[in-house]
Amino acid sequence: MPPSTLELLPAVDVRDGQAVRLVHGESGTETSYGDPLQAAVTWQEAGAEWLHLVDLDAAFGTGDNREQIAGVVRAMDIKVELSGGIRDDASLAAALATGCTRVNLGTAALESPQWVARIIAEHGDRIAVGLDVRGTTLRGRGWTRDGGDLYETLERLDREGCARYVVTDIAKDGTLQGPNLQLLKEVCAATDRPVVASGGVSSLADLRALADLVPAGVEGAIVGKALYAKAFTLQEALAAVAR
Numbered sequence: 100m101p102p103s104t105l106e107l108l109p110a111v112d113v114r115d116g117q118a119v120r121l122v123h124g125e126s127g128t129e130t131s132y133g134d135p136l137q138a139a140v141t142w143q144e145a146g147a148e149w150l151h152l153v154d155l156d157a158a159f160g161t162g163d164n165r166e167q168i169a170g171v172v173r174a175m176d177i178k179v180e181l182s183g184g185i186r187d188d189a190s191l192a193a194a195l196a197t198g199c200t201r202v203n204l205g206t207a208a209l210e211s212p213q214w215v216a217r218i219i220a221e222h223g224d225r226i227a228v229g230l231d232v233r234g235t236t237l238r239g240r241g242w243t244r245d246g247g248d249l250y251e252t253l254e255r256l257d258r259e260g261c262a263r264y265v266v267t268d269i270a271k272d273g274t275l276q277g278p279n280l281q282l283l284k285e286v287c288a289a290t291d292r293p294v295v296a297s298g299g300v301s302s303l304a305d306l307r308a309l310a311d312l313v314p315a316g317v318e319g320a321i322v323g324k325a326l327y328a329k330a331f332t333l334q335e336a337l338a339a340v341a342r
């Protein structure tokens with residue numbers, strides 16, 4: 100039975116050793132929120148069951164924060180979804196070895212389809228694919244390059260057995276303008292796999308609207324800027340989506 104309550108995944112995105120939020124995922128738009136471990140512990144203590152942890156330097160190709168991020172995963176008692184720069188056997192092995200619950204692949208799903216098919220077959224539910232889109236065009240390499248059509252890629256990944264998708268509307272990400280509910284409905288209609296919504300959450304009303312999409316296939320929501328900007332507390336968010 101799929102869960103009836105929307106899962107919430109507070110985000111900790113790490114750039115140059117700091118927890119940051121970006122606007123539209125654009126490098127150079129960072130607002131810093133300090134120590135990533137402190138941020139992660141704060142969300143865990145506030146009742147989070149999941150953490151969405153991103154190595155932004157690895158995603159942008161400007162280095163990595165791998166050891167620091169592994170330390171954050173090790174310090175957590177909650178489930179961790181780990182992403183950023185997981186593109187080959189070595190980076191995948193390092194990511195899985197942190198003990199994270201699952202990894203989320205972006206660029207690799209666009210540029211290395213055969214490798215992704217193999218690791219989906221090998222690791223099943225521990226692999227999610229991030230479908231980061233502008234309109235219906237996928238973006239990779241730190242969201243700087245086009246990577247094909249959303250629905251063609253979704254069909255291929257479904258065929259290969261991908262367990263779930265993390266869908267980000269880049270136009271909404273970091274803007275506090277509300278999630279793209281229409282996009283999420285369309286993706287849910289195109290796949291029977293669970294979808295984690297990402298981008299734009301600004302209010303408890305947004306979270307309730309996403310919770311209304313649980314029967315359609317939205318399993319969870321990543322919440323970033325709204326929590327850091329204190330639009331609401333995580334406790335309020337968890338209460339808002341409890342069904």
Ligand SMILES: O=C(O)c1ccccc1N[C@@H]1O[C@H](COP(=O)(O)O)[C@@H](O)[C@H]1O
Nearest residue numbers: 124158182183184204205206229241242
């Ligand atoms: O989360 C962001 O703000 C973000 C911005 C720009 C690029 C990537 C971003 N996040 C996540 O990084 C992974 C993709 O990394 P890769 O392409 O596999 O190296 C994906 O989860 C994005 O959602």
